[in-house]
Amino acid sequence: xxxxxxxxxxxxxxxxxxxxxxxxxxxxxxxxxxxxxxxxxxxxxxxxxxxxxxxxxxxxxxxxxxxxxxxxxxxxxxxxxxxxxxxxxxxxxxxxxx
Numbered sequence: 611x612x613x614x615x616x617x618x619x620x621x622x623x624x625x626x627x628x629x630x631x632x633x634x635x636x637x638x639x640x641x642x643x644x645x646x647x648x649x650x651x652x653x654x655x656x657x658x659x660x661x662x663x664x665x666x667x668x669x670x671x672x673x674x675x676x677x678x679x680x681x682x683x684x685x686x687x688x689x690x691x692x693x694x695x696x697x698x699x700x701x702x703x704x705x706x707x708x
Contacts, residue, residue, distance in 0.1 A: 614666075615639050618649035622668060624656025633663055640664035649692065651681055669696075 617635040619626065626632055632648045639646045645666040650657075653670045660668065671688040672681055681688070 613644055615644050615646045616649060617646060620650065621652040621654055622648055622650040622657045622660070623652075623654035624659065626657065627659055627663070632660065632665065636660065636664035649689070651685060651688075 615635060617632045619630060619632055622632060632646075636646045636648075640663075646664060648660065648665050648668045650668065650670055651672055653668055657668055669692065671685070671692040673688060673691070676684070
């Protein structure tokens with residue numbers, strides 16, 4: 611099984627390209643041929659540029675419109691739901707594949 615490196619931040623956008631942690635992780639991982647997944651609370655304008663820097667996939671854990679305060683309050687729960695859904699898919703496959 612391939613090693614996947616997971617990183618993230620509150621909001622991923624064009625500012626991430628100016629030396630934030632996910633950019634550094636992606637560049638280092640690329641040197642070793644490893645895949646990087648970035649999990650964020652929000653994906654804003656410019657996040658797509660990170661693919662060229664070595665990020666394999668980007669995900670937003672907020673599953674519906676909400677205020678910043680609500681997102682901060684619900685962040686742990688949103689992350690848990692995202693991870694459960696993702697890991698269920700990885701471990702058990704798509705539900706329709708029976």
